[in-house]
């Protein structure tokens with residue numbers, strides 16, 4: 220059994236806020252849910268399945284269905300950090316294909332900026348009872364120094380340079396200049412990136428994503444419902460997901476779980492990386508993008524630096540237009556989890572609703588990829604392949 | 611013996627990993643080895659993550675290793691070096707590199723363990739260039 224052509228994205232909504240000092244986290248979840256349902260032309264009472272992850276407050280799914288007044292028959296709160304929402308699409312499509320539900324709502328929201336969170340530079344404990352906590356937290360393990368170690372090793376093994384990594388931010392900024400909501404709209408140069416303050420070697424401030432509040436939601440529906448809706452739907456062709464760990468101490472920081480989730484998604488979709496018109500690639504840091512595009516097969520392992528330095532990620536210029544909303548690097552990174560916004564821009568591209576300056580001409584096939592946890596320790600990868608419905 | 615830096619903290623222990631932390635107080639770095647498959651793993655578990663045998667035993671590491679990767683976090687009260695060190699016994703562990711010029715740290719540098727007292731009956735296994 221496959222999920223190919225068994226479900227559609229009917230509704231997509233991104234919260235316009237980047238600094239939600241006037242809103243609660245549950246409120247943001249409900250606002251994006253409302254936005255996505257209105258986009259689809261559906262109502263709250265049509266929803267029969269709900270998906271959320273660790274950003275949902277309280278008892279997650281149970282707290283949120285009560286708050287929103289949802290009466291569902293299927294619930295899935297798979298937690299894979301920032302990649303969760305991409306995985307949820309695959310899970311929702313499978314549940315729809317199995318007849319468990321017909322209209323699945325996925326929400327993400329959070330307000331790390333309003334809460335003044337030092338997202339990347341303070342040790343974060345996910346719970347001191349985690350089996351890894353005693354062996355990491357005491358050493359000042361942070362998100363940024365973990366990704367710094369991955370970047371350092373990639374440079375060591377493949378000769379990747381800071382200037383090459385900087386091209387990823389440069390490409391994102393070229394796109395973000397057209398996004399009125401983007402946190403950073405200035406077009407950046409390689410020099411701007413490598414001359415920005417060092418956060419954790421070799422990652423500069425401009426190698427990091429922005430810290431913003433906000434959220435997003437998706438509505439996934441069965442083919443029968445998609446057919447009845449006026450809104451242009453996006454067909455789900457394939458999905459793959461994979462955790463990647465340190466395997467008992469056999470550590471290799473030069474690849475991500477995309478090495479497994481990518482091929483699984485492409486195989487299910489029956490397409491290849493060469494067929495892709497647009498790519499949304501999780502971009503917590505520049506190094507996240509670099510390793511991911513290698514692992515997804517857009518270039519050879521270790522050759523990502525050259526690939527991005529050739530301008531390949533810039534829409535209208537390169538072979539692989541990516542993150543045309545500005546991505547996490549320039550636009551937003553709500554709840555410190557960028558998987559949802561990756562899908563939202565892929566949906567815009569496939570509907571032809573991206574900003575005209577970055578819209579990929581005749582965009583038929585897109586990949587959206589999420590990363591969760593830390594490439595430096597435990598991580599989750601999730602990939603979906605999406606197709607324009609009339610393609 | 612060095613002291614804990616601002617970014618460090620004493621580990622929280624539990625019954626499964628108590629022998630590891632007890633040994634640190636005596637200046638010993640313990641690893642778990644599986645008697646069924648022979649593999650050494652880190653961090654220590656009761657059940658081998660390679661073959662799922664529960665026949666695992668504590669062994670003492672030599673304390674010798676090489677830096678697999680590192681990063682100097684500059685945006686901290688006092689910059690410090692986080693690193694993964696690959697031990698002579700095989701596994702790679704997260705640690706800090708101390709007692710050296712932080713700008714001299716490099717991948718493949720040979721290092722040896724150096725324990726830092728937490729003041730709570732344990733010590734953190736850190737590493738210093740040989």
Ligand SMILES: [Zn+2]
Pocket residue numbers: 644645646647648649658659660661662663
């Ligand atoms: Zn074993």
